[in-house]
Amino acid sequence: MKTKQFSIFFVAAAVLASCIKLPEEQHTSFETLTLTRETVTAPMTWSAAVRGKGDVSIVSRCTGTLELINVKDGQRVKKGDVLFQIDSRSAMNALVHAKADLQTALANCENAKLEAESNKELSDKGIISDYLLRKSLNTLQSAEAQVAQAEAAVRDAELRLDYCTIKSPVEGLVGNVLPHVGDVIAEGMMMTRVAGVSEMEASFSITESQVHAMVSELGSLEALVKIAPPLTFRFKDGSEYSHKGHITSLSGMVDQQTGAVTCYVTFPNPNGELFSGMQGSVVMPVEWADVMLVPLTSIVRIQNKALVYKVGADSLASSSIVEIEELGDGVRAVIKSGAEVGETIVAKGAANVHEGQQVLF
Numbered sequence: 328m329k330t331k332q333f334s335i336f337f338v339a340a341a342v343l344a345s346c347i348k349l350p351e352e353q354h355t356s357f358e359t360l361t362l363t364r365e366t367v368t369a370p371m372t373w374s375a376a377v378r379g380k381g382d383v384s385i386v387s388r389c390t391g392t393l394e395l396i397n398v399k400d401g402q403r404v405k406k407g408d409v410l411f412q413i414d415s416r417s418a419m420n421a422l423v424h425a426k427a428d429l430q431t432a433l434a435n436c437e438n439a440k441l442e443a444e445s446n447k448e449l450s451d452k453g454i455i456s457d458y459l460l461r462k463s464l465n466t467l468q469s470a471e472a473q474v475a476q477a478e479a480a481v482r483d484a485e486l487r488l489d490y491c492t493i494k495s496p497v498e499g500l501v502g503n504v505l506p507h508v509g510d511v512i513a514e515g516m517m518m519t520r521v522a523g524v525s526e527m528e529a530s531f532s533i534t535e536s537q538v539h540a541m542v543s544e545l546g547s548l549e550a551l552v553k554i555a556p557p558l559t560f561r562f563k564d565g566s567e568y569s570h571k572g573h574i575t576s577l578s579g580m581v582d583q584q585t586g587a588v589t590c591y592v593t594f595p596n597p598n599g600e601l602f603s604g605m606q607g608s609v610v611m612p613v614e615w616a617d618v619m620l621v622p623l624t625s626i627v628r629i630q631n632k633a634l635v636y637k638v639g640a641d642s643l644a645s646s647s648i649v650e651i652e653e654l655g656d657g658v659r660a661v662i663k664s665g666a667e668v669g670e671t672i673v674a675k676g677a678a679n680v681h682e683g684q685q686v687l688f
Contacts, residue, residue, distance in 0.1 A: 357686050359638055360625065360674035362666055366616045371655035373531035373590075375560070377605040380593060381497040381523020387516045389413060389490040393506050400503055403599075404495045404521065413512055415491035422484035429477035436470035443467045499523040500602075522603040527596045529560055529572065529609050532587035540652060548577050548588065558592050559610045560601070570595050572609070615654065619662040624675045626651060626660060635666060636673040636680045644673060644684045 395412035398404060443463040450460040495501075502520035506512060533541070541551055557571035572594035581588055592609055594601060626649075627634050633651050636644040649665030666672065673680055680686065 357673045357677075357680065358675040359671050359686070360621065361671050362619050362621070362662070362668050364617050364619055364668055366614065366618070367620060367654075368612050368614045369654040369656050369659065370610045371613050372561070372608050372610050373533070375529040375531040375592070375607055375609045377527050377529050377560075377594075377601050377607065378603045379499055379522035379524055380526040380528045381499060382520060382603060383496055383523070384520050385410060385493060385495070385518040387411075387413070387490075387493065387512045387514060387518055389418065389487055389512075390514050391415070391417065391491060391512055393508055393510045393512050396504060396506070396508055398501045398504065398519075400501060402501045403524075404499065404501060406495060406498050408495045409492055410495055410501070410521075411493040411506075411518055413491040413493070415488055418484070418488040418491050422481070422488050425477070425480040425484040429474070429481050432470070432473040432477040436467070436474045439463070439467040439470035493518065495521050497521055497523045498525060500599075524596050524599050524601075527594045527601040527603075528575075529592045529594060529607075530589055531592070531609055532582075532585060533590055535581060535586045536652070538581065538588050551590075552577065556612055560592075560594055561608045561610055562605075563607055567610075568594065568600065570597075613655075615661060619666065619668065620654075620659050621651075621662055621672065622674055623653070623658060623660055625672055625677050627677050627680075635662070636677050636686075637666070638671045638673060638686050642686050644680045644682065644686050646682055 391413040393411060394414050397409050397411065404410070443460075443466070446455060446460045446463040449455045450457060499521045502522060504519050506516070506518060512518075538548065542548060545551060545554070552574050555574045557573060560568040560572060562568065572592040574590060575593045576591045578589035621635070625635055627636070627646075632648055634646045634648045637647050638644055647665055650663040651660045652663060653660045673686060
């Protein structure tokens with residue numbers, strides 16, 4: 328009886344074992360790429376902020392009560408348009424006094440001139456001494472100096488009167504109008520801003536590594552201004568501005584806090600589509616000549632290092648640290664060192680490869 332039970336047990340165990348499938352070794356194939364050199368044109372993109380190239384602050388240059396506000400927020404104005412009018416009565420009185428003082432100085436000067444001429448004739452005839460002649464000539468010089476001072480006072484008074492009428496120095500759009508009619512305006516008080524809109528300037532930062540690459544390639548950053556191709560401004564919604572811009576200047580030094588150089592691009596703005604304070608990006612086509620291109624999926628980043636997995640003849644993967652520079656399209660990068668033409672690397676799935684792994688392809 329026991330023998331029969333054991334036999335049944337062993338038969339059941341054998342049947343159960345035949346139904347259980349043991350896990351099989353998994354083999355993963357990775358896409359690979361053989362390195363070659365080629366020439367491509369790829370866009371480089373930088374975040375940019377826009378401002379009017381002729382943006383100016385409108386500041387009061389005199390003191391008085393604000394009588395008139397001639398503009399509203401966002402209003403388009405031309406160069407010379409009146410923006411504000413400050414009570415000018417005090418300035419007008421000062422000008423009247425200055426002109427009166429000038430007339431007095433002119434009269435005194437004329438009298439001194441007549442006396443000097445008369446004394447010159449008397450001195451020539453020996454009627455008066457040289458002392459009296461020199462004294463009259465000195466009086467004339469003093470009178471002439473007083474005329475010059477009076478003339479300067481008139482010009483200063485005219486300026487003060489002119490400052491009471493605040494005009495726009497550029498064509499553009501008025502920003503926030505800060506004061507109200509009836510406010511007492513002090514000299515130096517901020518009134519508003521006028522954003523020049525005929526030309527707009529987009530500023531963006533070039534990283535230190537990009538600066539180094541450009542200097543190595545061009546010899547200097549100034550050369551970038553001369554040979555840079557036209558740039559495109561891209562709005563936040565992805566659409567592109569219809570007019571191209573050109574690099575006009577560079578900050579000339581690396582900012583110690585950001586490690587970047589600020590670059591400025593000027594865009595024409597005939598239809599007023601660009602506004603001061605607008606955010607977007609600038610795109611510049613860059614030609615990469617005779618470079619090794621790889622997809623970013625082939626790059627594994629560990630801290631501040633980048634590496635690729637090379638595939639040998641035995642199909643085993645071995646890591647190699649490389650120096651790269653991204654093209655800016657979010658897809659590709661250039662290997663600058665650490666790999667050679669003709670070598671094969673893992674092009675896709677490199678993040679899942681480990682050292683010495685057999686890569687089947």
